[in-house]
Amino acid sequence: MEKIWFIVAMLPKGRVSSYGKVADLAGLPGMARYVSKALKMAPGTLNLPWHRVINSQGKISFKPDTEAFRTQMQLLRLDGVEVNRGRISLAKFEWRPDMATLVLQLPF
DNA sequence: TGTATGACCAACA
DNA sequence: CTGTTGGCCATAC
Structure with missing residues (x-):
């Protein structure tokens, strides 16, 4: 978790x-x-950028007519991410960390 | 013990 | 593009 x-x-x-x-x-x-559950459980005090997590199809996982959907879309746009009908281009915006340097930062 | 339900996913038709 | 299937796992009833 x-x-x-x-x-x-x-x-x-x-x-x-x-x-x-x-x-x-x-x-x-x-x-x-389990990730979705972990995000739901996460304390707000952590200030996690939860909105940067979408599903493998490049879409926001909330139903389009919900508040959660709208807030996630708004937060992403504030980040400078293009969102069209809940869809994000993974080709443009997917995070591709350098595994070598990433591993060095992990506390586990 | 059984079934249903998620902020899921990859494969397939 | 959509829908289905089997797999995944914690929670809730």
Whole structure:
């Protein structure tokens, strides 16, 4: 759980990642669903950039007619990310960390 | 013990 | 593009 939060905390402004990728980086392959749960549980005091996590199809996972959907879209746009109908171009905005340097920062 | 439900995913038709 | 399938796992009833 902390591992997931830590990875999400590293997401740079203007980049996004998917639940599955976050799970992989956290050393929990195949646990995408667990990531969504971890974000829901995360204390607000952590100020995690949760909005930078979308699904593997490059879309916001909330239903389009919800508040959560709108706030996530707004936060992404504030980051400078283009969002069209809940869709984000992974080709342009996916976070591709350098694994070598990334590993050095992990506390686990 | 069983079933249903998620801020999921990859493969396939 | 959409929909389905099987896999995943914690929670809730």
